[in-house]
Every structure is written in C-alpha cells, then in structure tokens.
C-alpha cells in the first residue's frame with residue numbers, strides 16, 4: 212500500500228449534495244430530453260453546470276473536501292447498478308448508455324422499469340436493483356471517473372482540497388436489491404461485488420481521489436452478528452487493496468450500533484456518522500480514524516445549535532485520529548437554500564437553514580474547531596439569538612392548543628365496537644354488497660392546475676376560483692353517477708398535494724416558494740414546514756364536500772389526510788416530541804371530521820399512506836412509534852357517531868410490521884393497494900384476524916393500462932376466498948390524479964361492471 216491515502220486530511224465536508232438544481236434545472240432538462248425536445252448534449256451540459264455550481268458553493272462555504280459522484284440523472288442506486296454492470300438483461304438490447312439507463316428507470320413501451328420504493332425512512336424513492344443468478348457483474352467506472360475529472364477542474368489548484376467519490380456500499384446495495392424471480396438472495400453475491408470495488412479503488416486513486424466514501428445506511432438497521440461479520444470482512448478486504456484512496460464508510464439515518472466497533476477495526480481510514488439521528492458512539496476506539504462528524508442535520512431545515520455542535524465536536528476530536536465537520540446525511544433531502552424565500556414569515560425564516568445555509572454552518576464550525584470559537588463569535592451569537600427568539604415566540608407553544616389536545620384525548624373513546632358500528636352503518640347507508648368507490652382524486656387536468664395557479668397568484672378571486680372548482684366537482688359527480696358508482700368523491704381538484712393543501716390551511720405551518728426536494732427522477736415535492744403548535748382556524752374541506760353532496764343523493768366521502776402522513780411529508784419541528792405534534796394535527800383533523808359530520812357527510816376517509824414510511828429502522832423503536840401513530844389516527848377519527856363511517860387508505864400491499872397497527876386504527880373500511888400483487892395482501896390481513904371491511908384495489912393506477920372486467924372479477928373472486936362479501940369493497944389501488952380522463956372512464960366502467968357481475972352470483 213502506498214501512502215497516498217494518508218495525505219487527504221480534511222476539516223469540512225458534506226455527506227452528499229442535492230442535484231435537481233436550485234431552480235429545478237435538471238427536472239426541466241430531463242423532461243425535455245424524454246419528450247424529444249432536448250438532445251443528449253444539452254442534458255449533459257445542464258448536468259455539468261449543476262455539478263460545477265454545487266462544488267463551487269462548497270468551496271465558497273469553506274468546505275475543503277468535495278464529495279463527487281453525488282450527481283445523478285435519476286437515482287443513486289440505479290447509478291450504482293450501472294457502475295457494477297447490474298442492470299437486468301432485458302435492457303441490454305438498448306445500445307445507447309443513457310437510454311438504457313432511462314429505460315431501467317422509467318420503462319419503455321415494451322419493457323417494465325425497475326421497481327421503485329422508499330429510501331429507508333425518507334420520502335425519497337430509489338430504484339430497486341434486480342439481481343439474477345446470471346447477472347454478470349462488471350465494472351463500468353466511466354461516469355464516476357468523468358465526474359472526478361470535472362471536479363478536478365473546479366478544485367483547480369486550490370491547495371488542500373481533496374476529492375471523494377461517493378458510492379453506495381456493497382452491503383447497502385445488496386441488502387436493498389431484490390432477486391429476479393427464481394434467483395438466489397443477492398446477498399450471496401457479496402464477494403463478487405467486493406472484487407469489483409477492489410478493482411475500482413486504484414482507478415479512483417489514479418484519477419485524483421484521495422478518499423472514497425462508501426454509503427452504508429443499512430448499518431442503521433438491525434443486522435445479525437453474522438451479517439456484521441461479513442460486512443467487516445468485505446471492508447477488511449478493500450482496506451488491503453494496494454494503491455487505493457483512503458476509505459470512509461458513511462452511515463446515516465441512525466447510528467451504526469454494534470457494527471461500528473468491528474468496522475472501525477477493519478483497516479478502513481474513516482467513518483462518517485449521523486450525530487443527529489444517532490448519538491456519539493460509546494466504547495469504540497476511533498483513535499486511528501478520520502471521523503466525519505455529521506452534526507448538521509441533512510434531513511431537516513432547522514438552524515443548527517452551533518454551541519451544542521461545538522461541544523459534540525470537541526468530545527469526538529479528543530477520541531478520533533482526525534476530525535471533520537459534516538452533515539448527518541446527504542443534503543439531497545433538504546431544499547437548496549433560503550435565497551428567494553421572501554414570502555416566509557421573517558421570524559420563522561431566521562430559525563431555518565436549507566442546503567446553502569447548512570454548508571455555511573459546516574464552514575463556520577470547521578473554523579471554530581481550527582481557530583477557536585472566538586474566530587466565529589458573531590456567527591455563534593447570531594445563532595444563539597435566533598434560538599432564543601424561536602423558543603420565546605408565543606406562537607411556538609400555545610397553551611390553548613395544548614389544552615384542546617388534552618381535552619380531546621380525555622374524551623377520545625366515544626364509539627362502540629366495530630361490529631356494532633358496522634350494523635348501524637349498514638342500516639343507514641343501505642349500500643349493495645361489494646359497494647364501489649374510488650380513493651379520492653380524479654384526473655388533474657391542465658385547466659384545474661391553471662385555475663389553482665391563477666388563484667395563488669391573486670389573478671383569480673375566491674369567488675371566481677370557487678366557480679371553476681365547483682364546475683369540476685359537478686363534472687366528477689356526474690361522471691360517477693353515470694357510471695353507477697355507489698359511494699362518490701368530489702375529486703380533490705382544489706388540492707395541489709394531499710399534505711401541502713392542509714399545511715396551507717392550518718396554523719403552525721409555513722409554505723416555501725421554492726423549497727423543492729427530489730422525490731424520484733424528475734419529480735419533486737415541496738414539504739410544508741411545521742414550526743409551531745398546530746390549530747385549525749377554519750373548516751378546510753366542508754365547502755367542497757358539501758357542494759358535491761348537494762348534487763347527489765348518493766353518499767359523498769369527506770376526504771382528509773391523516774396526522775401521520777401530514778407529519779411524514781412535512782419538515783417537522785425538532786423542539787417537540789413527534790408524538791405530541793401528531794396529536795395536535797389529529798385534533799385539527801378531528802375538528803374537521805366534526806364539521807363534515809355536522810354538514811351531513813356520512814362517510815369520511817382519512818388517508819394514511821405514510822404510516823409505514825415513518826416506522827423506525829430499529830425494531831426496538833417500532834412499538835413506541837406505532838403506539839403514538841395509531842393513537843393520533845384514533846384521536847382524529849373517534850369523535851364521530853357510530854353511524855358515520857370512517858374509511859382509511861394505505862398506499863401499499865406489504866404490511867409486515869404494521870399489520871397489527873392497521874387493526875389498531877379501527878377504521879370501518881380500509882382500502883389498500885392489491886391489484887399488482889394479485890390480492891396477496893388479503894391473505895396477510897385475514898391471517899392476522901383483521902375483522903373489518905377491506906377495499907383491495909382491483910385497478911393498478913400506476914400503469915396507463917386499463918384492465919378488462921374479467922381481470923377484475925378474477926381478483927374479486929380471489930378476495931372472496933378469504934373475505935366474506937359483507938366486508939368487501941371494490942375500488943382502485945389509489946387516487947386517479949395522474950391518470951387520463953378517457954382511461955379513468957373506461958377503467959371505472961369495467962370496475963362497476965365487475966362488481967355487478969360478482970354480486971349477481
């Protein structure tokens with residue numbers, strides 16, 4: 212081994228960078244490329260500009276170690292699969308590298324894309340690598356090396372700046388991959404992958420990387436002792452490679468627990484630790500290692516308590532060979548910067564740090580460590596003042612909200628048991644067997660989007676806006692009545708997003724102008740910022756649902772988003788237990804339920820698609836989470852009469868650890884995704900003794916394909932094998948917002964026909 216990996220001491224870095232662009236430049240370039248309106252050169256140019264700008268931003272902020280390879284045209288797991296030659300064979304016939312990559316990401320007319328799922332407990336989606344027994348791993352390092360070369364041009368001759376390619380580590384890559392049908396567990400291929408990485412390392416060193424960062428968030432999950440041994444052996448092998456860069460293993464979204472000790476002793480050179488989600492590790496010898504101390508929160512938007520961070524850094528500095536300030540995880544999960552957020556309440560804005568501000572905090576802390584806190588005294592004083600103003604702001608903790616929550620908790624259990632409620636509801640609703648309904652949203656047409664945008668911009672007053680929305684609601688009601696659906700919806704035209712809509716109407720939330728965060732590929736979300744005690748100044752949905760109900764004799768469902776989902780898809784406060792915040796949101800939803808009920812709504816659906824997403828990564832923490840999550844849902848929904856039917860909707864079909872919690876929600880009807888898995892989900896639910904009504908999706912809304920009636924009757928018959936007819940509803944997998952109008956009309960026609968056919972037998 213040469214000494215080249217010893218020269219890269221550094222003081223300040225970030226674990227990773229966002230890539231969609233400060234003004235979503237990549238989104239626009241990708242969509243133009245996919246639409247055939249931009250060529251590959253234009254797309255590559257946008258990519259290079261974004262990468263250069265991001266590195267320059269780091270250098271200007273005082274960062275002396277640039278992460279590379281954090282840009283992606285779509286997703287970092289897909290990039291890793293491409294690097295390792297692990298794209299499924301079905302795409303091999305596509306000659307062009309970039310088009311092959313996009314085919315795996317998005318599919319083509321003939322080829323299904325890779326499956327997509329959520330990245331640990333975040334709202335980011337990655338593509339799930341598919342590993343077949345005949346997958347021939349082979350190294351394709353060109354993209355990583357090109358990126359490194361580009362970074363070299365930015366770092367130029369600045370002395371002391373090190374470059375560090377970031378690669379998803381083999382343990383995480385294989386743990387998240389799935390076997391192709393009939394193939395072995397991808398984990399059995401670990402040694403082969405490590406061989407490829409061993410081949411890659413000298414190439415990186417030769418191209419100017421003094422470090423390499425292997426991202427291993429899987430270390431924050433429960434791993435068996437055997438797994439930890441295998442992972443340690445893999446890194447021991449990589450550490451023994453000659454002419455390599457220094458190796459940093461980066462864990463995030465929690466602490467690496469029992470894996471840290473063995474890894475630290477494996478011969479690697481550094482570890483990156485998430486000190487926001489996890490603590491300073493006890494009893495592990497770090498004295499031979501560089502520690503990248505993730506004291507700046509990469510996942511949330513609050514200004515860092517710099518004094519506390521300095522204390523943590525000193526504690527670790529005394530124990531580690533060399534210390535660098537870093538972020539807890541990649542900045543992928545936060546917006547680019549506060550620049551331009553002039554519409555934010557200035558008080559709230561002062562409490563925040565987005566990407567650019569976090570980079571600045573990294574630089575500030577690094578200077579404090581190097582030159583002493585006096586060197587950054589004004590910055591520390593400013594942060595202290597902001598923190599003081601935040602905790603003293605009377606809108607942050609409001610006694611009247613806390614009293615209302617306490618009162619609602621005390622009066623929470625007003626409803627009879629589920630069987631009694633089912634009896635009362637059956638009498639009142641008088642629905643046929645296998646009632647048909649939808650999940651809520653109908654196609655969001657360009658006219659709907661335009662009207663919302665005009666209203667937001669102040670070019671449409673409320674009356675004019677309401678007229679447009681009412682027009683769409685009337686169309687959707689007429690469509691559903693004509694199709695013969697039994698329980699109708701208003702179609703949600705007024706909602707840009709099922710969380711943001713409520714964030715805009717509740718007190719305690721702020722909405723950004725440009726706070727976009729990548730969700731997957733070119734898709735971004737703009738999560739609201741929950742900063743203070745939550746209350747509901749006025750009814751939020753009654754106007755629309757009430758109007759819809761006035762047009763028909765059939766029941767129209769009231770549509771609400773549940774407290775857990777509202778938290779999961781917002782930036783949440785860090786000065787308050789999440790359980791407490793959840794109950795505040797729950798009380799607001801509970802009040803909305805009461806108003807809907809008073810206005811004549813007989814069925815209310817409270818969606819909780821994110822119930823599983825917030826599940827803690829460590830099993831030991833899951834029961835406490837499920838306890839408050841279920842408690843909040845019940846607080847939201849238990850204020851209504853027995854005769855008011857509560858529905859909930861979950862967006863997935865694999866329940867795993869949340870199956871008991873779903874029972875605990877105590878909703879009268881639960882709709883779930885089921886079409887793609889052929890109703891398998893019902894076996895799981897029935898097996899767990901779930902005794903309430905279920906609406907398993909019979910129409911996969913993720914695909915433009917319209918299923919035939921017979922496909923849906925087949926699914927319904929399968930459902931009837933495990934569920935009695937009185938407990939079966941007929942509905943699509945999820946909302947219809949992203950589908951075309953013609954498709955939806957045909958699919959729902961077939962859905963109603965399928966329900967009628969099965970009823971008749």
Ligand code: GLN
Nearest residue numbers: 650651652818820862946
């Ligand atoms: N009611 C919402 C809709 O139909 C539910 C969306 C979701 O489950 N993500 O759009």
Ligand code: ZN
Nearest residue numbers: 861862945946
């Ligand atoms: Zn859904």
